Amino acid sequence: MRESRAKRTPPSVPTPDRAFARQVLALDNQLCFALYAASRLVTQAYRSHLEALGLTYAQYLVLLVLWEGDRMTVREIGQRLYLDSGTLTPVLKRLERLGLVRRARRRDDEREVETRLTAAGRKLETRAAAVPLGVLCEAGLTIDEVVQVREPVRALMHKLKGPR
Numbered sequence: 745m746r747e748s749r750a751k752r753t754p755p756s757v758p759t760p761d762r763a764f765a766r767q768v769l770a771l772d773n774q775l776c777f778a779l780y781a782a783s784r785l786v787t788q789a790y791r792s793h794l795e796a797l798g799l800t801y802a803q804y805l806v807l808l809v810l811w812e813g814d815r816m817t818v819r820e821i822g823q824r825l826y827l828d829s830g831t832l833t834p835v836l837k838r839l840e841r842l843g844l845v846r847r848a849r850r851r852d853d854e855r856e857v858e859t860r861l862t863a864a865g866r867k868l869e870t871r872a873a874a875v876p877l878g879v880l881c882e883a884g885l886t887i888d889e890v891v892q893v894r895e896p897v898r899a900l901m902h903k904l905k906g907p908r
Contacts, residue, residue, distance in 0.1 A: 811866075818856070
């Protein structure tokens with residue numbers, strides 16, 4: 745049986761004094777805020793590039809997953825993007841209305857909906873390759889700088905995800 749995140753007991757932490765609490769709680773000392781603000785700014789940087797393709801950021805992320813491996817279930821896409829089906833389904837429906845994906849029940853298990861790229865969705869991949877390159881150029885970042893930031897963030901994601 746899997747242990748849910750809600751059932752985990754955090755380690756015992758001593759109660760700090762007021763001065764220490766103020767230092768710990770300073771906004772500029774919060775990892776969560778730095779990640780939140782950076783995420784919003786990155787998403788904003790992508791927006792103008794994605795608008796030229798007629799995509800939202802969430803739609804772009806789904807397409808990235810499908811370009812890596814077509815014909816995936818909603819559950820598989822959700823696991824890759826850390827999204828639940830309730831969040832993902834409207835995004836997939838919109839991509840289907842745009843003619844970029846096709847959704848159908850699996851023949852071997854009709855409980856699962858499989859999503860696959862259409863010809864238009866596959867064709868968009870080449871144009872979309874310019875998106876991250878444009879963002880890197882605008883931000884003045886090198887590939888090495890991106891890797892230096894991305895890898896510790898991935899390690900943090902892995903630690904926070906915990907055992908499954």
